[in-house]
Amino acid sequence: MPVSSVTLASGQEMPLVGFGLWKVPAEKAADIVYNAIKVGYRLFDGAYDYQNEKEAGQGVMRAISEGIVKREEIFITTKLWNNYHRKDHALQMAKAQNEAWGLGYLDLYLIHFPVALEYIDPETLRYPAWWMDAEHKTIRSAKVPMHETWQALEEVVDAGIAKSIGISNAQAQTLYDIQTYARHPISALQIEHHPYLVQPDLITLAQEKNIAVTAYSTFGPQSFLELPPAFRERAKDVPPLFEVKAVKAAAARTAKSPAQVLLRWATQRNIAVIPKSNNVDRLKQNLEVTDFDLTEQELKEISALDVGLRFNDPGFYLDEPLRIFA
Ligand code: NAD
Numbered sequence: 001m002p003v004s005s006v007t008l009a010s011g012q013e014m015p016l017v018g019f020g021l022w023k024v025p026a027e028k029a030a031d032i033v034y035n036a037i038k039v040g041y042r043l044f045d046g047a048y049d050y051q052n053e054k055e056a057g058q059g060v061m062r063a064i065s066e067g068i069v070k071r072e073e074i075f076i077t078t079k080l081w082n083n084y085h086r087k088d089h090a091l092q093m094a095k096a097q098n099e100a101w102g103l104g105y106l107d108l109y110l111i112h113f114p115v116a117l118e119y120i121d122p123e124t125l126r127y128p129a130w131w132m133d134a135e136h137k138t139i140r141s142a143k144v145p146m147h148e149t150w151q152a153l154e155e156v157v158d159a160g161i162a163k164s165i166g167i168s169n170a171q172a173q174t175l176y177d178i179q180t181y182a183r184h185p186i187s188a189l190q191i192e193h194h195p196y197l198v199q200p201d202l203i204t205l206a207q208e209k210n211i212a213v214t215a216y217s218t219f220g221p222q223s224f225l226e227l228p229p230a231f232r233e234r235a236k237d238v239p240p241l242f243e244v245k246a247v248k249a250a251a252a253r254t255a256k257s258p259a260q261v262l263l264r265w266a267t268q269r270n271i272a273v274i275p276k277s278n279n280v281d282r283l284k285q286n287l288e289v290t291d292f293d294l295t296e297q298e299l300k301e302i303s304a305l306d307v308g309l310r311f312n313d314p315g316f317y318l319d320e321p322l323r324i325f326a
Contacts, residue, residue: 018043033059090152
């Protein structure tokens with residue numbers, strides 16, 4: 001069954017369901033991506049920060065060489081890390097990341113976070129790079145305005161390295177700002193979005209401006225329980241979204257799993273999802289989230305779980321907080 005898609009402002013089609021590559025170990029990434037393609041995934045969501053782009057690309061290449069898919073049927077999203085916002089660095093990174101994937105071009109290149117940090121030689125940046133310097137001690141911001149980075153991304157499009165560009169973890173003000181000078185449209189906005197953090201106004205704004213929204217961490221606390229204590233802190237005591245009443249009731253009515261209900265809660269509102277799983281059954285069920293409908297009442301009841309709880313918040317988990325969501 002082909003996955004539904006959204007049309008980006010650039011004119012490209014982006015699948016509504018993809019596979020997220022965060023925390024996928026590099027040594028397993030090629031096999032995981034190859035198997036995901038066999039199951040039916042066509043979009044892969046990577047980032048320089050995830051340190052598995054080359055291996056993920058090898059998985060795609062294997063599927064292409066075996067005739068399972070063509071390059072143009074695959075959609076690769078990847079992201080520019082915070083230390084490379086200066087124009088020449090952003091151009092170098094886009095080029096290097098594209099070469100790492102080895103697929104000729106990137107489909108969507110995103111600014112990972114709207115915050116510029118001092119340059120660190122990629123050779124010395126260690127995973128998880130997150131926010132620190134090479135010694136993992138201090139966080140140093142860089143004086144790079146957003147328009148410089150956006151213009152670099154536009155050059156990435158002009159050079160044929162990426163077909164579409166966008167931003168992740170941005171709030172309304174950044175979107176309004178970029179739109180005052182954008183030569184190439186903001187095609188996509190990727191944000192944390194789950195029933196505990198709904199951000200309805202941000203989503204309305206993006207959709208009004210023809211910026212496709214992708215939700216990350218759709219399962220809410222689940223993903224953050226696997227991380228070190230500072231990242232786990234906000235996640236450890238909240239009820240798992242798979243067990244809350246509104247989600248379980250919709251799952252029972254539709255004969256789907258709670259995970260599928262959470263993913264459908266997003267896709268039914270034209271929001272793309274990029275869940276991650278290493279388990280074959282879950283991989284399959286996470287893909288089957290565009291062919292059933294929740295009722296308006298179910299959508300509302302799930303959205304009513306909103307408590308503004310953000311798990312991926314560098315204003316909270318960093319020793320020197322970067323309050324970008326204030
Ligand atoms: P997620 O919401 O996809 O949750 C992953 C967790 O849910 C894992 O523990 C997995 O085992 C479990 N899971 C997956 N499918 C399941 C199912 N069907 N039933 C039960 N459990 C299931 O979390 P995520 O990895 O945080 O987000 C998805 C992707 O979003 C990432 O891989 C990454 O590509 C992207 N992301 C982007 C940013 C950003 O800053 N732009 C931040 C976080 C994540």
